Amino acid sequence: MSASVFAAERLLFTPATPNAGAVPLIYAFPNTYSVGITSLGYQVLWANLASRRDIAVSRLFTDTGEPLPGAPELVGFSLSWELDYVNILTLLESLAIPLRGEQRSDAHPIVFGGGAVLSANPEPFADFFDVILLGDGENLVGEFIDAYQDIRGGDRKAKLRRLAQIPGVYVPGFYEVKYTGATGAVAAVAPTEADIPPVVTKQTYRGNVLCASPVVTENAAWPDIFMVEVVRSCPEMCRFCLASYLTLPFRTASLEGALMPAIARGLTVTKRLGLLGASVTQHPEFHILLDYLSQPQFDDVRLSIASVRTNTVTEQLAKILAARGTKSLTIAVESGSERLRKIINKKLANDEIIAAAINAKAGGLTGLKLYGMVGLPGEETADLDATVAMMKDIKKAAPGLRLTLGCSTFVPKAHTPFQWFGVDPGAEKKLKWMQKELGRIGVEFRPESYNWSVIQALISRGDRRLSRLLELVRHYGDSLGSYRRAFKELGSQLPPLDFYVHTNYPLSQTLPWSHLQGPLPDATLQKHLAEATSQF
Numbered sequence: 001m002s003a004s005v006f007a008a009e010r011l012l013f014t015p016a017t018p019n020a021g022a023v024p025l026i027y028a029f030p031n032t033y034s035v036g037i038t039s040l041g042y043q044v045l046w047a048n049l050a051s052r053r054d055i056a057v058s059r060l061f062t063d064t065g066e067p068l069p070g071a072p073e074l075v076g077f078s079l080s081w082e083l084d085y086v087n088i089l090t091l092l093e094s095l096a097i098p099l100r101g102e103q104r105s106d107a108h109p110i111v112f113g114g115g116a117v118l119s120a121n122p123e124p125f126a127d128f129f130d131v132i133l134l135g136d137g138e139n140l141v142g143e144f145i146d147a148y149q150d151i152r153g154g155d156r157k158a159k160l161r162r163l164a165q166i167p168g169v170y171v172p173g174f175y176e177v178k179y180t181g182a183t184g185a186v187a188a189v190a191p192t193e194a195d196i197p198p199v200v201t202k203q204t205y206r207g208n209v210l211c212a213s214p215v216v217t218e219n220a221a222w223p224d225i226f227m228v229e230v231v232r233s234c235p236e237m238c239r240f241c242l243a244s245y246l247t248l249p250f251r252t253a254s255l256e257g258a259l260m261p262a263i264a265r266g267l268t269v270t271k272r273l274g275l276l277g278a279s280v281t282q283h284p285e286f287h288i289l290l291d292y293l294s295q296p297q298f299d300d301v302r303l304s305i306a307s308v309r310t311n312t313v314t315e316q317l318a319k320i321l322a323a324r325g326t327k328s329l330t331i332a333v334e335s336g337s338e339r340l341r342k343i344i345n346k347k348l349a350n351d352e353i354i355a356a357a358i359n360a361k362a363g364g365l366t367g368l369k370l371y372g373m374v375g376l377p378g379e380e381t382a383d384l385d386a387t388v389a390m391m392k393d394i395k396k397a398a399p400g401l402r403l404t405l406g407c408s409t410f411v412p413k414a415h416t417p418f419q420w421f422g423v424d425p426g427a428e429k430k431l432k433w434m435q436k437e438l439g440r441i442g443v444e445f446r447p448e449s450y451n452w453s454v455i456q457a458l459i460s461r462g463d464r465r466l467s468r469l470l471e472l473v474r475h476y477g478d479s480l481g482s483y484r485r486a487f488k489e490l491g492s493q494l495p496p497l498d499f500y501v502h503t504n505y506p507l508s509q510t511l512p513w514s515h516l517q518g519p520l521p522d523a524t525l526q527k528h529l530a531e532a533t534s535q536f
């Protein structure tokens, strides 16, 4: 891809001209330009850096980049998809930076990372970074850069020691992990120096202006989209859900103070609007936003909504979506079993799901895609039957609506009440069974790869010993077979795959991220877990 992609960008902010002594910084996205520039988080952080006169930032992607400084002082990565770590290693090599923090000297830049994957559980990747930024970037990045400016001339260790003092800035090299044995669990994680905080707390931004695209381009994966973050986190707290638990509390953008002005600004450069957030329709003034977007001046706007809570699918919502270019709607139901939905704290009744389908059809949408999961803790065979029965009922209630059921396998995520559960080894069989049963009643079934869920679980519950495995696997390809091969090669240097993926951990076990504090204390997660298991 040619560098002219940068010339095609329409900017909604004015980049600063860097000072003569500005810090040379490379801010990389470990995937192609098209993928990276579609990440609102990457866009916003880049604009934040590019607005500072004391930073000279150059962007780098796997297929293109802006002119790079000869001697960058800071190199940052935003990691939003686990397997992109392979590209981080490749980009580090291309910049002649050693892969592991411990191999770097004063001559090398400080390598920092942020983004959803690293905020959840950075441990499998910890050895590759000098600094990891945990939580919301709004204030954190500025504090990180300000602190760096203060100690710019110091030696590497002194710089890192100072940076480790900032809340939310995690310097993994200052923490020693002890294990109960070479193939055992983590026994303890403790700082190696007295002035390093024993626990790093993820940062929470509390303003009511959330993110909006600072750049719009035809070369994004969603061409010409202007994205605006309507809500952050989700108040529902389904017990498996990282999108809710990791980013609590639920926050909403001010309608008049943030959303409407941002949308008006964005629509001066494009006609494609994306409303983003884990539960967009739960914004308390969402109906006013819908009325606003229903005005005739927005008739030619194409509207996409990231997530719609099932019981907010009204005929009005379906109508405006249909009128603004959307054909089908996606809702997450997790299961057709009310018993199982209670266990996972999904406050939704089958009647509401059926009503959503009826409303979607009445509003003029032609398709409805439901999302479910198999292998949820507490799941029984009858729960799978209930899902098939529910799909049958929806079909009957909204004939002619194209129905799809996407289905993944439950994957435990750090900082959620289900972090202690392993992946159900029977899930693959369950997916096959569902495929057969739903085929019989003419519902399209789209299962997510079970093997991919296993890899996700490995990374989401992994510890630092996995970094050696990840270095090996990158040369083998990203199939589950490649991971098995690498486990075999490393033999007794680390626990087996099953330990990370399928084992239910006792509550007493020290988790690899126990020194990284999420929004809720462990005691609350355990309470939510107990509420779930009491209903098994």
Ligand code: SF4
Residues within 6 Å of the ligand: 234, 235, 236, 237, 238, 241, 242, 243, 244, 278, 279, 309, 332, 346
């Ligand atoms: S409703 Fe969706 S986003 Fe909200 S907690 Fe449940 S699964 Fe997560």
